Every structure is written in structure tokens, then in C-alpha cells.
Amino acid sequence: MLNNINIAGLSEYVNEVKETPKEGNASYGVELNWVSGTKTSVKTKNMVLGNHKLIRNFEFMIDEPTQLLGVNSAPNPAEYMLGGLAGCMAVTFMAGATALDIEINALKLEIDGELDLQGFLGIDDETRAGFPKLKFVFHVDGNGTVEQYQRLMERVTKHSPNFNTIRHEVKMIGDIKH
Amino acid sequence: MKKSYSGIEDKRITGDLWFHHLKRERSEGPRLKDNRYSDYKESTKSIHAGQYDDPKTGALGTPIYQCSTFYLNKNTYGAIEEGRGRDELIYTRYGNPSQWSVQEKIAALENAESSIVFSSGMSAISSTLLAILDKGSHVVSSRDIYGGTYNFLYEDLDKYGMSVSFVSPTDIHEIENSIQENTKVLYFESLTNPLLKLVPIQELVALGKKYNLRVIIDNTFLTPYNLKALDLGVDLVINSATKYLNGHSDLIAGTVAGSRKLIDRIWPQMLKNGGSLDPHACFLLERSLKTFALRLRTHNHNAMKLATYLENHPRIKRVYYPGLASHDQYELANEQLKGRNSGMVSFEIDGGDEKAHELLDHLQLPKEATSLGGVESLISLPYNTSQASLTKKQQKAIGINDGLIRLSVGVEDIEDLIQDFDHAIATLFKTELNYAKQY
Numbered sequence: 001m002l003n004n005i006n007i008a009g010l011s012e013y014v015n016e017v018k019e020t021p022k023e024g025n026a027s028y029g030v031e032l033n034w035v036s037g038t039k040t041s042v043k044t045k046n047m048v049l050g051n052h053k054l055i056r057n058f059e060f061m062i063d064e065p066t067q068l069l070g071v072n073s074a075p076n077p078a079e080y081m082l083g084g085l086a087g088c089m090a091v092t093f094m095a096g097a098t099a100l101d102i103e104i105n106a107l108k109l110e111i112d113g114e115l116d117l118q119g120f121l122g123i124d125d126e127t128r129a130g131f132p133k134l135k136f137v138f139h140v141d142g143n144g145t146v147e148q149y150q151r152l153m154e155r156v157t158k159h160s161p162n163f164n165t166i167r168h169e170v171k172m173i174g175d176i177k178h
Numbered sequence: 179m180k181k182s183y184s185g186i187e188d189k190r191i192t193g194d195l196w197f198h199h200l201k202r203e204r205s206e207g208p209r210l211k212d213n214r215y216s217d218y219k220e221s222t223k224s225i226h227a228g229q230y231d232d233p234k235t236g237a238l239g240t241p242i243y244q245c246s247t248f249y250l251n252k253n254t255y256g257a258i259e260e261g262r263g264r265d266e267l268i269y270t271r272y273g274n275p276s277q278w279s280v281q282e283k284i285a286a287l288e289n290a291e292s293s294i295v296f297s298s299g300m301s302a303i304s305s306t307l308l309a310i311l312d313k314g315s316h317v318v319s320s321r322d323i324y325g326g327t328y329n330f331l332y333e334d335l336d337k338y339g340m341s342v343s344f345v346s347p348t349d350i351h352e353i354e355n356s357i358q359e360n361t362k363v364l365y366f367e368s369l370t371n372p373l374l375k376l377v378p379i380q381e382l383v384a385l386g387k388k389y390n391l392r393v394i395i396d397n398t399f400l401t402p403y404n405l406k407a408l409d410l411g412v413d414l415v416i417n418s419a420t421k422y423l424n425g426h427s428d429l430i431a432g433t434v435a436g437s438r439k440l441i442d443r444i445w446p447q448m449l450k451n452g453g454s455l456d457p458h459a460c461f462l463l464e465r466s467l468k469t470f471a472l473r474l475r476t477h478n479h480n481a482m483k484l485a486t487y488l489e490n491h492p493r494i495k496r497v498y499y500p501g502l503a504s505h506d507q508y509e510l511a512n513e514q515l516k517g518r519n520s521g522m523v524s525f526e527i528d529g530g531d532e533k534a535h536e537l538l539d540h541l542q543l544p545k546e547a548t549s550l551g552g553v554e555s556l557i558s559l560p561y562n563t564s565q566a567s568l569t570k571k572q573q574k575a576i577g578i579n580d581g582l583i584r585l586s587v588g589v590e591d592i593e594d595l596i597q598d599f600d601h602a603i604a605t606l607f608k609t610e611l612n613y614a615k616q617y
Contacts, residue, residue: 006261009442011182011200016439018198046359053390055360057314057339099182099197101190151193159196 005098023050032062038070039063078131081166082111086136088162093138096152096159102144111136134166182260204438206291208265209282210275216286220403220471228282228464230275240279242461246270264445271449276457280464281433284423287402287470289409290435294444295460299398299418300326301453302432306414307331307363308338309447310392310440315340315362320347320377322370322576325567327396331365347377348507354385363392368407369399372524372560372584373577374498376507376514383411392440398422399550403474404518414440421551422521424466425473429459473553473589477521480595481587485523487596493607495581498524522550523585524560530580533606534559537583540602543590550586555595557585 001007017024029045040063044056062077064070075083086109097104112135119129140149157163182202189195206214215227230240248254248267257266267273277295285293296302307330311317319331321344331342343356347366364386366377379395386393395407398418407415417423419431432453434444448454455463485499497504500511501519511519527534538546544555548563561570565578587595604611 001261002259007182007200008202008260008262010197011202012204012439012442014197014200015203048390051387051390052392053362055312055315055362057312057360096196099190099195099200100193148193155196 002101003094003098003104005095007095007098010095010099020050025050035061038068039073078115082113082134085134085162085166086111088160089136089156092156092160092163093152096155097142097144097148100144100148100152102142102148104140104142104144106139106141108139109136110139181256181262202262204291204442206285206438207282208273208278208292210278214282214286216289220287220474223286224283224470224472225468227286228279228284230279240276240461240464242457243275244457245274264442270457271452271454274454274457274460276460276464277455280455280460280467283464283467284402284417284419284433285435287467288415288435289402289406290415290441291438292441293433293435294441294448295419295455295463296432296434296448297453297455297459298430299396299416299420299432300330301448301451302416302418302434303327303396304330304334305447305451305453306394306416306434306444307335307365308451309444310394310414311335311338311340311362313339314360316358316360317342317363317365318353318356318361319344319365320367320370321345322347322373322375323365323367324371324396324398325565327365329567348375350378350381350385353382357385357389357391361389361391363394365394365396367396367399368405369500369520369522371399372498372522372565372582374399374500374505374520374522374524376500376510378510379405379407379410379412379514386411386413399522400515400518400520401470401474401551403471404478404515404520408436413437414444419463420549422474422477423470423551424463425470425551425553426462426466427547427549427552427554427556429462431455431459431463474518474521476589477551477587478518480589480592481521481523482519483592484585484587484595484599485525487599488523488525491603491612493528493603493609495526495528496579521587523587525583525585526579526581527583527603528581528607531559531561534581534583537602537606540605541598542602543595543598544585544588550584552586553589555586555588555590557583560584 027048031043031045033041035041042060042062044058046056047054061074062080063072063074064076065072090107090109094104113131113133115131116127118124119127138153182200183190184201186195186199189199210230213227215223231238232241247269254266254268257263263272281293281295317331319342335342345352345356347370364382369376383393392413394414395412396416397405397407398421401422414434414436417433419433424431482501485497485502488494489497489502499505500515505511527537538557544557546558547556548558550556560578560582561573565573600611
């Protein structure tokens, strides 16, 4: 299979969802437990895709660097967020490249950003707590043209779920249970 | 539609293509020609569905495609690249016309979109479960499940980070109470071995819907002739084709049938596990299936007659048969099986296992052998065969009492079978014949 991606399977799924939109519904969730200090542990919740449960039996740790009060034992939340964004953009890029019959030998995606901790620390209310800007670079080695890669990058910005979650406003509904 | 890019090849070149443009949709099969016979009844399907007559020679009947590999061409290379290899003939482990032919017949009999044949029932079971389960999944299954399946669930799932709970197959509340957060599959047999308990399939399917689970049924004891599990909403149905589907005790095979979507997920698991069915065995199975409905009708008829005879015999303590009013789930059997109660009968004889062994020595017609579903009657003691891995106490716990005999009633003349039992029991207990009194 080109790029080890099953386009026939993707095509079948696309047409299934066209016929039965419910099959395109994918529910996600995580459960985080505070461990100690800045250290937390995350478990992925089971997904429901269409009408069927998918067991998501994965767990990972989050920490902060020592300079930010942690013990530097795991990536920090910002890195996981950027990693999740990059992973989603990369799989969208790869599937798109495969659909366009482009063989990819290597793909690297860098995402960089700088945030001002004054927002987190509450020093300056005018400073946004999150990243004001993110830069990303696709390093591609394959048999496509620059124009094709440019087109693919545009497609990624349009279709990648994580990219669009970050780029657009998301309704956040919070609650406390105790 | 076979290819993902049919009619949109230009878009692929210009780059103006995204996933929603892709054309390939799932279809039934794979098949050599459209010969499903969907609107026909059991015998007609058994005979005609899937049969592939060679167009070149006009030979009637599916040839045996005894080859391991096929000529490659532009289309097959394209199929491999696109990931639609299951619809092309490339290599016999992936697919072979002999396999497709018998798969089509099985799919027709099961009212399924697609099916796969395997080199054994256990290969079908293990490949199906490994394909459907995710890392960390949990399965709810039956305490009475076939020993081979039990061993796979109990001994091997753990190696993959999965787990299983065994419950009573007849108690829907116990089944529901065993569903955990990580439960993915409800795996049951439609009729259990050897006590012929029924799992309430419609209630099981309702649980599957309620908890977003997959329901998989091993239908070996009933077969699609007696129960169309997929029509009741089950996701996948498995058979040990070694038994009734083949029916001649001369090959080992397994089947799984269901939606093309799910069967396509099992297919790559089969490629990894091995377990594809040899073309010659496919030929035997497809040929045997031509008499499937004919055989099953007689199995059912004979079993009902023999079960009635045994129940009326004073030396027989208890008979287990879904068609008898004495069966614990007689009402469910009526509703679920609609009078097609299988060819399996179990019974307990006076005098325990010792007398049971002696009875088998006196019988002339039933062959004392494990397995079931052959044209010849097969008889065995479960304590020593299918349930041999259990201790006496465990056997008692699931109702396997002293003197229990399992009988797969063949398609011999029923009068001969009853006479044989009558003679054997009379000889065993030094009593008069009973048969003449009743029939």
C-alpha cells in the first residue's frame, strides 16, 4: 500500500459516512488525576465511533520542568498539546498525499510558539495566557511537487480536527463536582 | 464500484482531490459473479449459490483452483497499492476462487454480505476475536463455552492485555452485570455443548445496542439452517464448518460471516495468523453444502424422534433437547428456533458413566467419536472429551452429571437408530425391548 495507508478503506469509510452520517460521530475523552506537585496522570477514555465502543487503554504522565516547579519527569501540557496538534496535522497530510498518489519517504513537522507567562501569573491582565501565535513547518521528502505540498498544507488547515479546534473558538463548558 | 479513483483520475493529477471525492464503496463478496440467490430458499441456496461454472470449458460445478499464486497484472498491482487486495486474486492465503465460491454459498445461507473460510473453527474464532478486540478489551462469554474457545479466552487473551468473564449463558441479568467499562464483545454459543442451553439472542443483541458492544455468536450446533443469527441483529456469526456445514466428518474448517465492513477487518488478521482454507478442502466443503438443507432437515427430524424415544425410556433419567417440553427453555426454543431444534441430543442413563460407557459398546450404528454434525451418528461422553479439562466438581457445577452422553444424531433411517438404541439398552440392563411398545 502506498505510504502504508489504505485508501480503499478510507474511501469505503467516506462513502459509509455519506450514507449514514452517524458513523462519522467520534466521541473522545480523557481522565486526568493529579499525582503530586506538578505531576499528573492521564488516561484515555473509551471512544464511541458510530454506534460502537472502541477501547482506548492508554495512559501517560505530564510534568513541568524544574524551573517551573516540576521535577522534569515527563513532557509538559503545552508540549502534549503541540504534539497532539502535530500528530493530527501529519496524519491528515499523509492521507492526503496518498490520495494524490504522492509517495512520501520522510515527513517531519515542527511547531514552535512562544507564550508570555505574565498571563498565567496574573501580572498583566492584558496578556493572553495562551499562545498568541504558532509557527509550523512541514519538512517533506517525496515525489510530489512544491505546489502539491503547498496545496496539501492548505488542506491540512481546513480538515485537521485538532488544527481547527485550536484555530477556532471552542465552546468550553465547565463544572465542579465535589 | 471497485476503484477509489474511478472517474476522478484527473483530479488526482491536478491535486484537486480530497477524501470526500473518493468513489469506492463497500460491496458484498468478494465474488466471481453475482450468484447469491438471495431470494431463494435454503435448499436452492445450498445447491446454487456461489457455484462457479468454468466459462472456458463449460464444466458444471466449481473447479478446484489448486494453486498457491496467480499471475500479476496492472490491476492487481493497483489493488495492492490502493489497499483493496481482498477483491483481487493475488495469492491463495489472501484469496482463491475455490474460497470465494464456498464463501459466497455460506454468505447466502447466513444472509450475510461477506464471509471468510478458515482452516479450522478455532482459526475462525481466534482470528475474529483478535481482529475485533482492542488492546485492554474485555469479553463476556459463557461458562459452558466449547473447551477450545475457553482455552483461547482464558489462557491467551491475557497475553494481549485483554480479559474475559465467564457467566451463565441463560441468565441475561448476569450477562448484563458482567459488562465492564472496557467490555467490547459479548461472545456466546447459540446452543451450548453438551447440555443444549440456549442463549437469548434478542436480549443479547439489545444489550449490545445499549452498551455499544459487538455481539458474536458461535452457531455451530444450530447452523444457519436452524437459526439465522445475523437476521436477529448479531454482528458476526461463526461456525466450525467441520461439523454440520461439511457434514461428512472428512475435513476441518471454520467460517465467519457478517457485514462486509467487519469481515474486511477480520481478513487482515487471518493473513497475519495464517489459517486460510486449502482449495481442495474448499471444494469438499462447497460440494457438501449442496446437501446442507437436505441433511439438516433429516438431522432435526431424527433428533426429535430419538429424543422422544429416549425420554420415554424408563432407563433414561433425563433428556436434553430443545424440542422437548421438558427442556428448561422450551418456550425460548419455540420462539428462537421455530421448530428447528438441531440434531444434537444429550441424555443421562441409569448407572452413571460406567453404564454410559457400556451402552456405547453395545450400540452398532452411532460411532463413538468426538465431533458432531456428520451424516453418521456420533456419540461420546462429554466428561471424557469436550469437557475433559474440567474437574468432576467443575463439570457438576455446569450440570454435567454422571452418565451424561452426547449424541449427534445422523441421517440414518430413524427406525434403525431407535432399534439400535432399544437393543443396546435392553442388553445393558437385561430387560425387554421397549421400542415395540411405543412405535
